[in-house]
Amino acid sequence: MVLVAPAETARANRRRGSAPDGVTFWHTLYLGTTRYNMAPDTPDPDAEALFPMAFLVEQDPGSTANAHYHQQDQFQLVVGGHGTLGLHEIRPVTVHFTGAHTAYGPIRASQDEGVWYFTLRNGFDPGARFMTMPRNRVALRTIPGRRHREAVAGPLSTPTSPTETLLGPDPDGMTAWRYTIAPGEAVTGADPAAGRGQYWVPTVGSLTHAGQELPKLSCAFVYPDDPSFQAIAGPDGAQVIAMQFPLHRSCPDDHA
Missing domain, CATH: 2.60.120.10 (Jelly Rolls)
Structure with missing residues (x-):
């Protein structure tokens, strides 16, 4: 069955958040759960299971989310503000895909508007693993079969076909x-x-x-x-x- 999250319903879940690297943002949960709303001592869902996980991040103006990776494949969809993601300019509308255990970033939000993006996953992820932490860099190198997988489209121009x-x-x-x-x-x-x-x-x-x-x-x-x-x-x-x-x-x- 298709899962649906209308924007006005999700807006009730809008909360302030901060990541371990210090970046601050508004976080709006649409589907699933994240570490920002899980009750203490709740076990993580199985990492292998199909588990839709969708939320909107409104990253604060002038802030930087350091380069990091996740244990799940993910799409990010930029829908507001502007900034850079690694070497890429990002503004509405930009689509970004990263495979599991692919390091990407940093995400630098503009000084005037910040940058807003959906994070969309099909499996549970416990949170970012920042490359500024040596243990995460070491762990990434030990994963068998790991390969860097990343793709970006945008910022998109005027549509040329339906x-x-x-x-x-x-x-x-x-x-x-x-x-x-x-x-x-x-x-x-x-x-x-x-x-x-x-x-x-x-x-x-x-x-x-x-x-x-x-x-x-x-x-x-x-x-x-x-x-x-x-x-x-x-x-x-x-x-x-x-x-x-x-x-x-x-x-x-x-x-x-």
């Missing part, structure tokens, strides 16, 4: 698309069985899926065994980013 492939398609299914939909028109996504879950985020306008409205910056997760995602654009049309995970975790072994 459906655009932004990343991939890779042989293992990793793909990102942008759909531009006229008012009242329908969209049908790719077969989700080709990957290990899809996220859909309207960045302009709104959608209606199965009778539920998804305004701008809402979020939906489509499981691999769900039918293809279907929705209808609202009265102002819509632009939607759809992101599909690889069929298998990029690097399942974690010795960190």
Whole structure:
């Protein structure tokens, strides 16, 4: 069953947060759970399980999130402000994919606006492992089969067709698309069985899926065994980013 998180519902979860490297931000949980809202002593979900985990980060102006990695594949979708991610300029709309145990960053937020981005995963992750900590660098080198996997699309220009492939398609299914939909028109996504879950985020306008409205910056997760995602654009049309995970975790072994 498709999981849906309308933006106005998620907004009730908006909280201040800070990471171990000192970066500060607003954190809005959409789907799943994170270390910012888990009760003390709660066991982590199984790292191998399919576990949608989606939240919006509003990184404070002038702040820097140091280079780090995660134990899960992830997409990041930049939807507000601007800054840099490593050597890449990021502003709306930018799509970034990193495989599990791929170090990336730093993320430097602009001095005037900061930078806002969705973090979207299909498996539970306990938090960033910063490369400024020697034990994390050592642990990363000990993971068998690890490879650096990273892809960026954007900042995106004006759409040139109703459906655009932004990343991939890779042989293992990793793909990102942008759909531009006229008012009242329908969209049908790719077969989700080709990957290990899809996220859909309207960045302009709104959608209606199965009778539920998804305004701008809402979020939906489509499981691999769900039918293809279907929705209808609202009265102002819509632009939607759809992101599909690889069929298998990029690097399942974690010795960190």
